[in-house]
Amino acid sequence: MVDEIVFKPVETREELEALARLAAEIWMDYWPALIGEEQTRYMVEMFHSVEAMERDRAEHGYEYWFIQSETGDVLGYTAGHDEPESGRYYISKVYLKPEARGRHLATRTFAFFDELCRKRGWHAMRLNVNKGNELGLRAYRGNGFQVIDAVVNDIGNGFVMDDYVMERPVSA
Template sequence: MDIVISPLAAADVEAVAALARRVWQHTYLGIISQEQIDYMLDQRYRAQRVNDELGMATVWWDQLTVDGQLAGFVSCLLTGTPGEMKLDKLYVDPQRQRLGIGRRLVERVVARALENACETLILAVNKGNSNAIAAYRKQGFSIRDSVSVDIGGGFVMDDFIMARSLLAPATGPQQP
């Protein structure tokens, strides 16, 4: 397998949005409504928004290909809190999950966080997404908070905020 992680380019935005839709349909349909899925995908993956983020100095998007085919992507950003980076999006093609792709993408974000003098990596994950929560625990994250955020359109994100210290290497699954 030829695995390559590279920065996302404007020409890749449509493929990433299509992969996001496949992943969300596979993952979230039993957790949130189809209406909320459509609303959130439109909010987060509209071409203009992603292209705008590609031009920001404090936001990064990367894609992972396997044998030339898009298999996953990740975005991260500096939160504005000194020493903290947010893993904002991490999605892997459902047919390629549990092959270490997500781990590689987390490692990419950890490296970027360290390059930017960050000591903590945070993320938000839907409370009903038990597979992702378990995967993040294996990567050294633990639950820091529980939030319910109004995102407009009559929808709410019901998430755990998970955090990982970057001061010491991850030692395996973390307890809440």
């Protein structure tokens, strides 16, 4: 169990490069069994490369954080952006290294987002999760998220994301 975790904002080009390497490592470990290696590689490039993260920051206001132990060990990363039109925060990414899973870091990540949402005046958080991602679904349901929709999004190259949309109110 990790005593304390820190959410370190990703700010520099060097940090984005380190985050892209971490994303590729986590994704290539976890996702090929669920969606295949070809789609995994495509999604890493489309959504987790330095260029993709720079685009999402510039065009959609994405924010990225390393999830770290108090000693600075990187355990994973998270990202999202404000949705002022709906009064919600969209959590785009919560990804942990294999050795960090099962240690309640998702719960602490949602507590981090709760605080961020309260400061910004948002009433809810939402996210998308692959319908076959049982580990993610368990973590999200266990943290109060409920399915509000099901969507299939064409992401190009013959691939789709077949997801549940989940939401939970911000804690008081």
